Amino acid sequence: MSAARAKRSAAAPLVALAVALVMAACGCQGGERTAPPRPPSPEESATSARVLAVKIDNVGPARPQTGLDHADIVYLEQVEAGLSRILAVYSSRLPAVVGPVRSARETDLELLRQFDRPTLAYSGAQGKLTPLIDAARLDALPPSKAPDAYFRSSDRAAPHNLYLRAARTPNATAGANAAADIGLRFGPAPAGGKAVTEHTVRYPSARFVFTWSADRQRWLVAMDGAPARTAEGERLGAATVVVQSVTVRPSLFRDRSGNTSPYTETVGSGTALVLREGRAYETVWSRATAQSDTAFTTPDGKPMTFAAGQVWIVYESR
Structure with a gap:
């Protein structure tokens, strides 16, 4: 566990003040958008990190997503029928709006234990999973607990149109880098490595391609054969991509169609x-x-060591 976590209690009043000042300065109300965050620098401390994790839809009708480019860490997970879903983790900055928000999975509970009691925003869960979410060491935030924080957009069909106003969550977040909070190191690249311009990760029903752009100093993201973009039309890109080989096994849960939910062992x-x-x-x-x-x-x-900026962690079945 990171040493920074022990300092949080003493730092809490400062965090509250910082959050108030940030929100006042950016005018993050309603559906207004904030400016994209600067990339976290190698020197940033994780002291007082307060994490908001949002479960985000990632099928075709859900794209482009909103607020994904503001996340410190973007996790890609496999879900039912070989599709993917995103868990976006925010701590350095909060976007005004995040989404579309979808349901949680059992995998999220173990994954989020790395953080110090994060808030998990999600739209629902399989009925038998709900007691495990309630017992988990996190602050669950479905729409029933914060109705003013969620809204339905009229520009796309349900269930791909539920969005979160991050500033209206009880645990407003600002200041420190969530990636550093869980011990990830930022700094100059180590010696070695192999020159690579492109890397592909395949799920049974999804495909992700990361292409290096020297001009943008980012790995540009493509999903299912199309460039991944922000809601404003900009290309999504990561400073660092981690393709983590893990065990993906069937869980005890199924979705509404009877498909078994995969469980990713982290x-x-x-x-x-x-x-x-x-x-x-x-x-x-x-x-x-x-x-x-x-x-x-x-x-x-x-x-x-990781490059300064957004980190994508892609769970690949071994």
């Missing part, structure tokens, strides 16, 4: 490919317990 160890600055680095990941952070190390045992 506790354990395995290999990971880290893409940064046009190079690929073979690394090892390890997470001893659900309460532990996930460590990424180079073959010589040193911590893997």
Whole structure:
């Protein structure tokens, strides 16, 4: 567990003041949009990080998503029928609007144990999963608990039109980088690596391509054969992409159509490919317990460093 977490109680009044000042300055009310956040620098501390995690739809009718470019970490998970869903984690900055918001999965509960009691915004869950969400060490925030924070958009059909006004959540977030909060290191690239311009990850019913852009210093994202974009039409891009090899097994839960929900095991160890600055680095990941952070190390045992900016972590079945 990161040492920064022990400092949070003492820092809470400062965090509250910082949040108030940020919200007053940006005018984050209603559906207004905020400016995109600056990329977190290698020197940023995780002290007082307060995390908002949002479960985001990722099928064709849900794209382009709103607010995804503001996230510190974007997790890609496999769900029923081989499709994908996104868990976006915010702490450095809050967008005015995030979405479309969809239902939670069992995988999210273990994954989010890395953070210090995060808020999880989601639109619902399979009935038998609800008691596990209620018992989890997080602040569950479905629309029933914060109706003023959610709204339905008229520009697309349900269920792909539910959005979250992040500033209206009880746990407004600002200041520190959520990626640093769970122990990810930002800094100069390690020695070695292999020059790579493109990498593809395939799920049974989804495909993601990350293409290095030297001009933008980002890995541009494509989903299912089309460029991934923000709601404003800009290309989505990550400073660092982690393709984490994990066990994906059937869970005890099913969706409304009877499809078994996959469960992604994020506790354990395995290999990971880290893409940064046009190079690929073979690394090892390890997470001893659900309460532990996930460590990424180079073959010589040193911590893997990430490029400053947004991190995408893609869970790939091994």
